[in-house]
Amino acid sequence: MNNNLSKFSLKHRIAHEIRKLIFDGKLEQGEKITESQVSQDLGVSRTSVREAMLLLELEGLLISSPYKDTRVATISQEEVLELLIPMRVHIETFALKKGFSIWGEGTKEQFKNILENMKKVVNFEDLSTFIELDIQFHELIVTSSEMDNVIRIWESIVHRIRLHFLYQNRKSGTLQKWLVDHEKLINIFVYGKSVDEAVEALRKHIVETNIPDVYLLE
Amino acid sequence: MNNNLSKFSLKHRIAHEIRKLIFDGKLEQGEKITESQVSQDLGVSRTSVREAMLLLELEGLLISSPYKDTRVATISQEEVLELLIPMRVHIETFALKKGFSIWGEGTKEQFKNILENMKKVVNFEDLSTFIELDIQFHELIVTSSEMDNVIRIWESIVHRIRLHFLYQNRKSGTLQKWLVDHEKLINIFVYGKSVDEAVEALRKHIVETNIPDVYLLE
DNA sequence: AACAATCATATTGTCGACAATTAGACAATT
C-alpha cells in the first residue's frame, strides 16, 4: 500500500487495488478472496479491507454471503446486455443533457487530453490501458454534469460491464477503430452546438462498442 | 436492537433501523447522524454502525465525506423524475420479462397475499404501512426473476425514490385509488397470459404512481 | 462401506481502543 497520496480514504484505495487485481486477471471469475489475505498483502487492517470489499460487493464485483467465503463475481451476458448497458446509456445521456451546456473550457480540455492519451497508446495494442482511458472518458461525462449521486449510481454498474468486456477478449486490431470512434464523439462534444446531436452520438457509441453485432440482429 | 431474529447480519439490521428512522420522519433531510450516537442508541459497536451507514450511503440515503459529518441526503426532484424512475422502470420490466414465465403457484400466492394486506390497511389511511407493502410488491417482482444482482441494483435506487415520494406528502384519499391500481396489476400478473401485457401494465403503473401529472404534460 | 455425530480449521462477524482530521473557539498579531 505505497499508495498514500491519500486524497481518498483507505477503503477506497484498497477497493481500487482489488479492482486492479480483477481487471488485470490476477483474480479470476469465481476465485476466492479472503479479507485476511488482502489485509496481509497490503499491510493494512482487516477492518479497512472489509469496508473495501463491501464497496466492491455493491459494485457487483464480489459476491459474499454471511460467514461464507467471498468470491469474484461471474458475469451474466444476459444481464450485461439487456440490463446494465441500457441503464448505462440512460445514466450517461442524462448526465450529458445536464452537463453539455455548462461545460467550461477546462472540461473540454480534459476531453481532448483523454483523446491525446488514447492516441499515444493505440499503437501498442495495450487494451488494458485503453480501457482505463475509456473509463476516464465516460466518467468525465458523468462527473462534469455536476449532478451528485449520478456518479455513485454509474459506479454501481459500470465495473461489471467492464469486467464482461474484458472477459470477451476481443481480437486485436480493433483499437484503431475504437480510437476513431472516440475522436468523432469528442469532436461533437467540444465543437458541436446541439445537445441532442451529442446525446444521440453517445448512445450510438455505447451500444455499438458494447453490444456484439450478432446480438443486435436478433 | 431487540431485532435479533437474525437471518440478516447485524449491519443489514442496523441499516434497516436507520432507514426506518428516515422514512418515519424521525430523521429529516440534511440532519446530522453520527456513528457513536446510533451505536449507543442501538447498543451495538460503532464498527457495525459504520458498515450499515456505508450501505445507506451507497443507497443514496446518507451523504458523507472523509472526516466530516454524515447527513441524511436531500433529494433532487430532477434526479428522481428524469433518472431514477426511468431506471427503475427498466429494472423491474427486465425482471418481469425474466420471471413471468417461471413463476410458480408460490409466487402467485405471495402477490395475492400482499394485495390482501393492502386491502386490510387501506381504510386506515396508513400511508407508511401501505408504502411498505408497495415496496414488498415491487421487491417480489425483482426477486422472483431469480436473476441475482438485479436486487442489488434495484436497492441502490429504490430507497431514494421512496424518500422523494414521502416528502411529497400527498393528500389523503389517494390510497383507495392506489389499491385498485395494484389489484388490476396483480390480476394481470396472476391470471394473465401475455408477458408483454404484464410488462406494459407495470411500466404504466410505475410512471403514473410516481410522476406527478404536471410533469407529464411538459 | 455407509452414514451420522463430533471436532478442527478457516473465514467472516463484532467489538472496544486508539489515531487522524475537521471545525469552531479563543488568543495573538498586524
Next chain:
DNA sequence: AATTGTCTAATTGTCGACAATATGATTGTT
C-alpha cells in the same frame, strides 16, 4: 477590526483481538 495561529472537542478512520459460523475431516456406529 481583520487575519492568523493555536488549542479543544467532536467525529470519523484504522487497528488488533475475540466471537460466531460454515465447511470439511475424523471418528464412531451400524
